[in-house]
Amino acid sequence: MKKREDFNQVGFRGGDYIRNRKKNEKRIGGKALSLAAFANAKSRPSGYNPSFIKKQREFYRNAKCINKFKKSVKRDSQFEERRHSLPNIEATNEDDENVLKSRKINKKKKTSLKALGEEVEEKRAEAEKLRMEREAMIQAKKEERAKAEAKRKFLRDNMSKRTRSGQPVMKYRIQHILEGLLEKQ
Template identity: 55%
Template sequence: MKEKRDERGGGHSSSSRNHKNKKSNNERRLGGRALSLHAFANAKSAPSSSAYNPSIIKKQREFYKNAKFVSKFKKSIKREGQSAVNISPERRLESVHENNNENKKRAFVNKKKKKGSLQDLRKEFEKKQAEAEKEKMEREAIIQAKTQERARAEARRKAQRENMFKKTRSGQPVMKYRIEHLLQGILDSSN
């Protein structure tokens, strides 16, 4: 009985060959073997030039922003270092006192400006409101003129259509209006 199975191809060795063939065919069809877990993770995290990755863009923005702040900070320290070398200690104290006095004066002036600025802001707001209202009225007037013109044109077309479809008692079309329409078209095209 065993010999008969081998002859028909039902033995164990032929089924393993079929399985290998199916597996290789599937791999060929799907484009190769599957990735390992490690390779898959690296493939997903590696930035490709064509892929859009918002997190990388965000990191780059943050990096450049920080670099900008660092360069500003270095420049300010360099300026302070140069000014500190040129000014004597007594002069530094005087400049600090002068700066404090100036800051107090500025604060006082700013308070006055704030009181006046409320009135200025109110005037500016009212002016903008008036301009917006004026523009709105102009737009409405334009829209109304267009609708009136459209209605007149529609009435003209309706009257012309009625004239074109008029018929005599015997059912023939009245040619008078059709000829007038043709002549009007010729005159308009020649002008």
């Protein structure tokens, strides 16, 4: 009976004890860890390790570069094989016809190189011509802007002229109005 009385005192009743524990958990933000559990939690590896992440990033970057290099080497080797395949065919078939064909191919290549050179020169000339036209247009716009600016400056100077007594000189103002009317007609 005595145990029951102790348990029924304030703070030892079943409902109060559980309620207080839940309040404390809510206040702390979860169940509290024991000292041993806290030490173990600190020593356990978490998912976040900056040095490991950096190493992995470097590994993937290197792998990407290696793949690009391998692809370029493969592409170059295929190009070399194609280039060397034509002379191999000529060497196996030493017929006069094949030799003539190979000479024609070489001539075509040379002419195609010349044609390509001419095309490049034409494109350069065309680009130069376009650039010159653009520069001429820009220069014309600059000159036009300068003329308009000079006209505005002249007009502003004339409009701001005053007599000795401080009155505006009406000669220039009337002339401006007349020019405006003549332009409209």
